[in-house]
Amino acid sequence: MDVHxxxxxxxLNCPLPILKAKKALTDLESGQLLxxxxxxxxxxxxxxxxxxxxxxxxxxxxxxGDEFVHVLRRR
Numbered sequence: 001m002d003v004h005x006x007x008x009x010x011x012l013n014c015p016l017p018i019l020k021a022k023k024a025l026t027d028l029e030s031g032q033l034l035x036x037x038x039x040x041x042x043x044x045x046x047x048x049x050x051x052x053x054x055x056x057x058x059x060x061x062x063x064x065g066d067e068f069v070h071v072l073r074r075r
Contacts, residue, residue, distance in 0.1 A: 001060065001071065004032040010039045010067065017043050018050050021072065025056060028074040033059065036070045043068050 007024050009017035017038045024034050036047070044061060047070040051058035060071040 002033065003035045003071065004028055006035040006037070008037050009043075010037060012038070013040050014042050014046055018046050021047070021050070021070075022054075025072065025074050030074055032074050034072045034074065036072070038068045038070065039066055040068070043070065047072070 005024055005028060007020055009020050012020070017036060017040055021034060021036050028034060044063075047058055047061065050056070051072060055075040057073040057075070058070065059073050060069070062069050
């Protein structure tokens, strides 16, 4: 997977990971990928809802111990 930008939102709680992702997506061109690393357990559900609401594609999600990785494709 060719990620174009990665942001670290570890230690931040809702809604900050979503807000930082939203800002980072504005720097990307359509089709580019954004990887977000979070420690907020609610971020899994939050990113699913965010993708559905904004039209950005949630390409990948995984849990790695106490961290959650989300990859979004800019619409």
